[in-house]
Amino acid sequence: MEIVISLAIGVLFGSGIWLVLRPRSFQVLTGLMLMSYAVNLFIFIMGRLWVNKPPLTLGSGVPDPAMFSDPLPQALVLTAIVIGFATTALYLVVMIGSRGLTGTDHVDGEETE
Template sequence: MEIVLSIAIGVLAASGIWLLMRPRTFQVIVGLCLLSYAVNLFIFSMGRLTVGAPPIMPKGGFVDATAFADPLPQALVLTAIVISFATTALFLVVMIASRGMTGTDHVDGQEREQ
């Protein structure tokens, strides 16, 4: 399970970085989204991958913490998803406004000369 998640994080991060280097603004926005998904998966994996474990410990004496899931990374990832959705919407609005003002969707505002 850990190796599959590690490969998924690596592929998402590599694809996101590759798209960040592209000349079109939409590709840059998609690259930022993929990179944020990779970071979210990385944060989520820091909370120990346990299947079927409850995230809340019962009251009482000594409790084995390894039998429970860590709720903090789950809460951080949930917050990061909401924030990345809002910033993606903002980036899309800025991209549409920039396209309307300049007439191109190139990152530096001008097409390459052939």
């Protein structure tokens, strides 16, 4: 299972880099989103997925860490998803404004012949 997740993260990140190097604004934005998805998946998987283990709850006595799942990676990924959504919306607004001002959606502002 680890090799499948590793390949998925690698394909997502590699596709994101390939799209970031493209000349059009929408492709650059899509590449940034793919790279952020790859990083989110990496952070989430590094926290290990546990089945049938409760989240960390406070009770009497000292809790045994082996009996609970780690909530930190899930919280980090959730925060990253929200921040990624907000920056994607900002990038879209800037991209639409740039297209309206320059008349092209190329990153450098010049159409190739």
